[in-house]
Amino acid sequence: MKTKLNDLIAFIAVAEEESFTRAAARLSVSQSALSHTIKGLEERLGLRLLTRTTRSVSLTEIGRKLYDSVAPRLTEIESELDSLNALKDSPAGTIRISTAEHAARAFVWPKIVAFMREYPDINIEMTIDYSLTDIVAAKYDGGVRLGESVEKDMIAVSISPTMRMAVVATPAYFEKFGKPVEPRELSEHNCINLRLPTYGRLLVWDFEKDGHDVNVRVEGQFTANKSSFIRDAALQGIGLAYVPEDMVLEDIREGKLERVLEPWCDVFPGYYLYFPNRSQYSPAFSLFVEAMRQPLSGEQE
Known part of the structure; x- marks a missing residue:
């Protein structure tokens, strides 16, 4: 019985991704070819390495043992090959x-x-x-x-x-709805939210002044998962944006956006x-x- 190194690499990819689709994309092969490779490996070993359902892929007890044994060694091999670049x-x-x-x-x-x-x-x-x-x-x-x-x-x-954060909106928005002078007043405004992938939560707007911390969960009409779209929405007059200040300094200088709550935006690493x-x-x-x-x-x- 001869097991190819590529078969083990394929097995490790499926084990780590817990998905044939993601593992196939990672290895740049088709899903059917990857499935065939894993099936052939299991047949040659005479062991079931993976448990498959319609929604997930998980390691069997034997599969876990093989992964724990082989994955660290392949990582070492990759590191050694990379080190050859020094030559x-x-x-x-x-x-x-x-x-x-x-x-x-x-x-x-x-x-x-x-x-x-x-x-x-x-x-x-x-x-x-x-x-x-x-x-x-x-x-x-x-x-x-x-x-x-x-x-x-x-x-x-x-x-x-x-860095510092900045709270900004267009002059037209502030003319119509007024300017908040302290963070709690943000509840009265249309704020543009950032959706974070971690647990699907929204970014909390953090402020600090004279040692006093205020964390505000804002609400508004538009939510995005990319900060560039949040800036664009602010420029379109949708509402207030909370973004790194370097993203909007030029917009502020050109008068496209105005800044509020600046004393509450402290520097951070x-x-x-x-x-x-x-x-x-x-x-x-x-x-x-x-x-x-x-x-x-x-x-x-």
Whole structure:
């Protein structure tokens, strides 16, 4: 009996994704081909590795034992292969990063563009994701989050200045409905909500002034799961938006939006690139981390 390495890779993908559809997409193969591969592996082993229902896929007890034994070893093999890039004249490999949209557009993407031009043999895969993704389980090399959200067991590298939020709307909106002067008055306004993927909850608007914290759950006509659409909705006069201030500073300067509650919007730690604490990193990833550390033109170090 001979088991191919690709069969084990396919099995691990299905086990981690708990779905033939998602695993097939991850491996860039058809769902039917993946199903055939897993069926052949089970037949050669004479063991049932997965329990399939119409809605889910889960490991059997034997499947779990195989996964726990094989997955760490394949991860080690992948790490060793990546380390071979150190023997090449120019660093190479693929770096996978998970990040939220605002962080990507404002800080990550400009640095990635410059990085790829300097290192043409290094490939970057960037996934826009608002959920608190487990980057280890999802096999990302690193993730980008606000500093207050990074797990303590991760290495974290600052990649942006400190930040502030801004509450904004069009001059026409304020002329018609008035301006809130303290956070509790937001309940009287049409506020644009951000839907977070984590538990499907809405973003709470956090404020602080003179050591006094106020957390407001707002309501309004429009909800989106991307901050760029929230800014666009504010520009269209839909209501008040709560967004990172760098997204709307130009709109404010041009008079398209006006800001309220500014004294209540305190600074907080910016974005961090975070990654697992390992003994070794590929040369490509080490270069990437150093590039992310560097401030963009015009930023304060």
